[in-house]
Amino acid sequence: MLPSCVRSMCKKSPKKILGLMGRQGSIVAQKGSTVAQAQFETQPFKLHKLTEAPATQVTLTRDEALEMYTQMHTIRRMETAAANLYKEKNIRGFCHLYSGQEAVAVGFKHALRPQDSVITAYRAHGWTYVMGVKPLGVMAELTGRQTGCARGKGGSMHMYADNFYGGNGIVGAQVPLGVGIAFAAKYKNTDGVCVTLYGDGAANQGQVFESYNIAKLWNLPCIFVCENNGYGMGTSTVRSSASTKYYTRGDYVPGIWVDGMDVLAVREAAKFAIKHCATGQGPIVMEAQTYRYSGHSMSDPGTSYRTREEVQEVRQTRDPIASLKEKIISSNLVTAEEIKKVDAQIKTDIDTATEQAKKDKEIGLDELSADITANHLGSDIRGVSIFAPLKHKRIGPAINLK
Amino acid sequence: MVLNKIVKLGGEVLQSAVPLKNKSQRCASHFVYSPDSNSTIKGDRTKMNMFQAINNALDTALKTDPKAIIFGEDVGFGGVFRCTLDLQKKYGKQRVFNTPLCEQGIAGFGIGAAVAGSTAIAEIQFADYIFPAFDQLVNEAAKYRYRSGNLFDCGKLTVRSPCGAVGHGALYHSQSPEAYFAHTPGLKVVVPRGPIKAKGLLLSCIRDPDPCLIFEPKVLYRMAVEEVPTDDYQLPIGKADILINGSDLTMIGWGTQVHVLKEVADLLKEKHSISAEVIDLVSILPWDVDTVCKSASKTGRVLVAHEAPLTSGFGAEIAATIQENCFLKLSAPVVRVTGPDTPFPHVFEPFYLPTKWRCLDEALKLIDY
Numbered sequence: 001m002l003p004s005c006v007r008s009m010c011k012k013s014p015k016k017i018l019g020l021m022g023r024q025g026s027i028v029a030q031k032g033s034t035v036a037q038a039q040f041e042t043q044p045f046k047l048h049k050l051t052e053a054p055a056t057q058v059t060l061t062r063d064e065a066l067e068m069y070t071q072m073h074t075i076r077r078m079e080t081a082a083a084n085l086y087k088e089k090n091i092r093g094f095c096h097l098y099s100g101q102e103a104v105a106v107g108f109k110h111a112l113r114p115q116d117s118v119i120t121a122y123r124a125h126g127w128t129y130v131m132g133v134k135p136l137g138v139m140a141e142l143t144g145r146q147t148g149c150a151r152g153k154g155g156s157m158h159m160y161a162d163n164f165y166g167g168n169g170i171v172g173a174q175v176p177l178g179v180g181i182a183f184a185a186k187y188k189n190t191d192g193v194c195v196t197l198y199g200d201g202a203a204n205q206g207q208v209f210e211s212y213n214i215a216k217l218w219n220l221p222c223i224f225v226c227e228n229n230g231y232g233m234g235t236s237t238v239r240s241s242a243s244t245k246y247y248t249r250g251d252y253v254p255g256i257w258v259d260g261m262d263v264l265a266v267r268e269a270a271k272f273a274i275k276h277c278a279t280g281q282g283p284i285v286m287e288a289q290t291y292r293y294s295g296h297s298m299s300d301p302g303t304s305y306r307t308r309e310e311v312q313e314v315r316q317t318r319d320p321i322a323s324l325k326e327k328i329i330s331s332n333l334v335t336a337e338e339i340k341k342v343d344a345q346i347k348t349d350i351d352t353a354t355e356q357a358k359k360d361k362e363i364g365l366d367e368l369s370a371d372i373t374a375n376h377l378g379s380d381i382r383g384v385s386i387f388a389p390l391k392h393k394r395i396g397p398a399i400n401l402k
Numbered sequence: 403m404v405l406n407k408i409v410k411l412g413g414e415v416l417q418s419a420v421p422l423k424n425k426s427q428r429c430a431s432h433f434v435y436s437p438d439s440n441s442t443i444k445g446d447r448t449k450m451n452m453f454q455a456i457n458n459a460l461d462t463a464l465k466t467d468p469k470a471i472i473f474g475e476d477v478g479f480g481g482v483f484r485c486t487l488d489l490q491k492k493y494g495k496q497r498v499f500n501t502p503l504c505e506q507g508i509a510g511f512g513i514g515a516a517v518a519g520s521t522a523i524a525e526i527q528f529a530d531y532i533f534p535a536f537d538q539l540v541n542e543a544a545k546y547r548y549r550s551g552n553l554f555d556c557g558k559l560t561v562r563s564p565c566g567a568v569g570h571g572a573l574y575h576s577q578s579p580e581a582y583f584a585h586t587p588g589l590k591v592v593v594p595r596g597p598i599k600a601k602g603l604l605l606s607c608i609r610d611p612d613p614c615l616i617f618e619p620k621v622l623y624r625m626a627v628e629e630v631p632t633d634d635y636q637l638p639i640g641k642a643d644i645l646i647n648g649s650d651l652t653m654i655g656w657g658t659q660v661h662v663l664k665e666v667a668d669l670l671k672e673k674h675s676i677s678a679e680v681i682d683l684v685s686i687l688p689w690d691v692d693t694v695c696k697s698a699s700k701t702g703r704v705l706v707a708h709e710a711p712l713t714s715g716f717g718a719e720i721a722a723t724i725q726e727n728c729f730l731k732l733s734a735p736v737v738r739v740t741g742p743d744t745p746f747p748h749v750f751e752p753f754y755l756p757t758k759w760r761c762l763d764e765a766l767k768l769i770d771y
Contacts, residue, residue: 092570093571093748144748144749152749153748155748157572169573170533172534204502206504233475233476234478234479235478240503299482305476305479363749365750365753368744368750368754372744372745381743382712390742390744
């Protein structure tokens, strides 16, 4: 059975869902066979304790269109490659795929300013990539190689980049951290905001509510983003949450709902939320309604609590990449040939990164005992037998202290 | 000479650590599971792996106790390790139900249900996720009886949670948190080594008058297969099992590590003619001081091994107790073979674990002390 949120979205005609309100993409300037920019209509936003809403008429330039498409498709390809690497047993740890949710990370990225920060949970591959790590940095982290963005020490759930405070492994645990990061931004007067992501499952963790309170109490620039993909592990939202209106669950914190399958809508909502925080109005909660195609993790086939038909239906009617592709081609922002070229390039890039991620070296065994503390006060690390004596060592300065 | 032996052992470690053709691939388990051969429980038996035995115990609990309820993340469709498979179908959503993802809430809810008379059986999906529930278990569950002068207790609470290394679990799906809870008077903590023990111990925990935690080594769920008694039975909490009798040294472990130590005992016997006694501690709190100290006094040499880090691991408590009780009988200091004092690593699991080679090396040094 479809969760009611998915059902209600699918009732609308596919054309409307894709934002193709007839041929309304208004052409502004001709550039060969393509136009420089076009306008689209997004689904209306839902508001909680807000008087103004973001515009539903959005403008997209040709360059933005190509970049968004490239980023989303790269994430999709990376995740497909990650699934294969996991099945080939090249990935240790647990592996949670982002396929289906790409529009959230990419839409947000197109609104973020250099001073803004992001922290998320363990479904981190896509976010790591948009925050600046190249596919090899993600893929090699997955396979535990030294070319990975955390030199293979973190793996799937723990990836990092500038202004990206990571992948965090425990459900909901990153949410209070995001509030702390927002506090630091305010205290240091950076004008930055912190995008603090969690899922519909984590939305029921007690510390999320502690975080809402602190953020509002101290008026911190924190954007709480609930990526609602319909299922907290194997339990649907309606079976886990007394209120599935996640954008209202901050109570006294204003909230906004956005169609998380529409990258343009996400970008508008993100801009709106950043402005809200950056103008001193305190935190805001955003619910991005999205969907994950894979199971919760690779050990979950994802079919014991939902039907294959449901997944297929979303793929066919709401896929964020297919819908963007259709929009930008039909509005002449990008030609079908260009898309084909981009697709081919992405395939080559990801294939190359995947092969490299299998071949690269692991870090040395001496790093088993590296970076446990800033400076180890004892001599050797205790508990290691004598044919592998381990000294503590520290490798490089922390990225956040640079 | 010693150095040669160590270098050779080191080489074997490296080989055993990468048993697969492709060195880059994640490793299979680091031990060979050996089933219990001399279980004395009477009645019919069926071949079950450990998750089936646990499922069978839960089924038994629900069948025999109308107040029993099971709840946790995704337990409705069987849980990630299938331990609650089909129980919701059999007993209904009123008795077997999914919770939201909120470990602190799950534990607290369980305490409330238990104190008001339900037999509350909670699942925390991984022991690594039990820390959000730490406050509820340590401050609320453990002290309810004491702080109320025995007017109230939540003894009907049992928390099940998969623990330990699984071959590729990395930082947050591999930890063994038993020692944290062993520091908490008012709780009971047990760790089964296989299906027969898991069923009997789980039923004991469920029916025990104090709140119990049962940490189930997740690597054993499918790998460990035994002929499990189908009747309702319980096994004692606080009673260690001597699995191999020996006279030269005592090796103590629990959960998965018991199987590692059994392999070490075989190696010691075959290659070095050393007779090692192997003890499964079975329960961490309370633990069987008598059996351990009797054995320590007999052999004079003790090795304790666990996956959790060395510092303040439960091995420390065992070592301290042995030196206190058996000081004059000891021929060597008690040795601990454990995970090092590092977080559970992503890429170094084979080097992190107290493998049979590390245990063997320490056992030989203990003999030569």
